[in-house]
Amino acid sequence: MPSPRRNVDARPLAASASSSSSGPGSPAHGGGGGGGGRFEFQSLLSSRAPGLDPTCTRLRASESPVHRRGSFPLAGAGPSQAPPAPLPEEDRMDLNPSFLGIALRSLLAIDLWLSKKLGVCAGESSSWGSMRPLMKLLEISGHGIPWLLGTLYCLSRSDSWAGREVLMNLLFALLLDLLLVALIKGLVRRRRPAHNQMDMFVTLSVDKYSFPSGHATRAALVSRFILNHLVLAIPLRVLVVLWAFILGLSRVMLGRHNVTDVAFGFFLGYTQYSIVDYCWLSPHNAPVLFLLWSQQ
Numbered sequence: 001m002p003s004p005r006r007n008v009d010a011r012p013l014a015a016s017a018s019s020s021s022s023g024p025g026s027p028a029h030g031g032g033g034g035g036g037g038r039f040e041f042q043s044l045l046s047s048r049a050p051g052l053d054p055t056c057t058r059l060r061a062s063e064s065p066v067h068r069r070g071s072f073p074l075a076g077a078g079p080s081q082a083p084p085a086p087l088p089e090e091d092r093m094d095l096n097p098s099f100l101g102i103a104l105r106s107l108l109a110i111d112l113w114l115s116k117k118l119g120v121c122a123g124e125s126s127s128w129g130s131m132r133p134l135m136k137l138l139e140i141s142g143h144g145i146p147w148l149l150g151t152l153y154c155l156s157r158s159d160s161w162a163g164r165e166v167l168m169n170l171l172f173a174l175l176l177d178l179l180l181v182a183l184i185k186g187l188v189r190r191r192r193p194a195h196n197q198m199d200m201f202v203t204l205s206v207d208k209y210s211f212p213s214g215h216a217t218r219a220a221l222v223s224r225f226i227l228n229h230l231v232l233a234i235p236l237r238v239l240v241v242l243w244a245f246i247l248g249l250s251r252v253m254l255g256r257h258n259v260t261d262v263a264f265g266f267f268l269g270y271t272q273y274s275i276v277d278y279c280w281l282s283p284h285n286a287p288v289l290f291l292l293w294s295q296q
């Protein structure tokens, strides 16, 4: 509890400041006038300490006769000068960033540098600008709309229960992916790289953000899904993996994403498949869904 004398009546304190230069409000402690910056810092700190009123601290300095005379014995405060108050814990943490903080900042700097270097198709005038139409074709191959419409179309044409089951789960996977990516983009709100041209085919409002890459999540999810549920010859399996990898790379080359957006996107898509596999929908655990579909 602050004492009334400390907070209300400044004069006795001013008087004591003139007789001793070691009080927290005295110019010797932080200086007024020219040393005002340090004094303000000190008063900000004391405002965090319970029981100390920053208004009172300022009052004491301006009331001090030493202050009025314009004499600021900063260095020559003498042996009686009290050592500066220790910083509060949270300030000490700000001044000494953790190892993790430094590592993250370094990773971010490398990410930005590498992404800018790899963004060779970011514009028509970029060094690989002529490849841009091909990259945009790849972009459409991993877009949500063709995948959703394609799955719905195949579902409507499917005449086997096994086929329907797989397609129903692919639809569930695609919707889950859209939801999770939108959620994370909305939470993280990382801006797309500055060199990106926002000329993408149909986007949602969260697609102004770049973390994680929705194309990378879809590429990883869909390719893992296909490899696990379609019987394909080895060359085709290789092609599926290559498509996912090149699609991810093309996001950085087009300037749409930073490398970490795509790397996390791959990780998320891969994990999403595990979720879908775990919650696999079948006529046994979701009979209503399958019955409803078969009646259409």
Ligand SMILES: CC(C)=CCC/C(C)=C/CC/C(C)=C/COP(=O)(O)O
Binding pocket: 143, 144, 145, 148, 178, 200, 201, 202, 203, 204, 207, 209, 210, 212, 213, 214, 215, 216, 251, 256
């Ligand atoms: C059912 C529903 C909400 C469909 C929306 C489909 C749609 C417009 C998806 C957006 C796909 C897109 C442009 C993602 C952005 O990918 P990035 O790799 O640039 O993050």
